[in-house]
Amino acid sequence: MYRLIAFLKPVIRFNYSHPYVLLAAAFLLSIISATFALRLTVDTDIANLLPPTNKYVVALDELKERVGGETEMEVVIKSDSFDDNMRFARELINRTMQLEYHRRGNLYFSRYEFRKDTEVLERYALYLATESEINELLEYLDDEIEQAKLDANPFFIDFEDDFEDDVEEDVRKHSFEDAYGDLIPSEYPISADSTVMLIKFYPTGSRSD
Structure with missing residues (x-):
């Protein structure tokens, strides 16, 4: 222990006598370290850790050549008819999910993503809503309740312009539908005009095989 202290005494004395030099050296080392840290890249592909001749790497490369990679395959369907898109999509899904990889004895794709189950979201949509939504x-519901009370009152007479009331009612209704629609996503992945449809297919096996 004493030998270690005696060995470090010159270093301690130098640090005590030249604090600015020490700070400058530390600052310079920090800059150099930060430069190398920014250039650091982490390869998350496990296949790169194995030799190219490894049987798993060869199989993965073959999968990439056949289905475009180990990640999902996206298919875009476009036509002027939503019904035609639906029929084509269902037929494509049925045939694609039946494709077999005879060499391995399994299917090319294990699952697909097309229709979203929105029933649960419809039931519990308000739990996902923001305070403003x-x-x-609530403002729309209050207006509807108030209007229902007025309509049920036999002594109530509306002297205002009925056309303006109808326009205001339509505006409130569309505002309510837009707010509710923001909480519930579309059941199918389609564009706003329903002319473009998207299907995702997921290959059999892990993404890191």
Whole structure:
């Protein structure tokens, strides 16, 4: 222990006598370290850790050549008819999910993503709403309740322009539908005009095989 202290005494004395030199050296080392840290890249592909002749790497390369990679394959369907898109999509899904890889004895794709189960979201949509969205929905419901009370009152007479009331009612209704629609995604991955449809197919096996 004493030998270690005696060995470090010159270093301690130098640090005590030249603090600015020490700070400058530390600052310079920090800059150099930060430069190398920014250039650091991490390869997350496990296949790169194995030799190219490894049987698993060869199989993975063959999968990439056949289905475009170990990640999902996206198919875009476009036509002027939503019904035609649906029929084509269902037929494509049925045939694609039956494709077999005879050499391995399994299917090319294990699953697909097309239709979203929105029933749960429809039931619990308000749990996902923001405060402003909830306030907008409550405001619409309050207006509807008030209007229903007025319509049920036999002594109530509306002297205002009925056309303006209808326009205001349509505006409130569309605002409510837009707010509710933001909470519930579309059941199918389609464009706003329903002319473009997207299907995702996922290859059999792990993404890191």
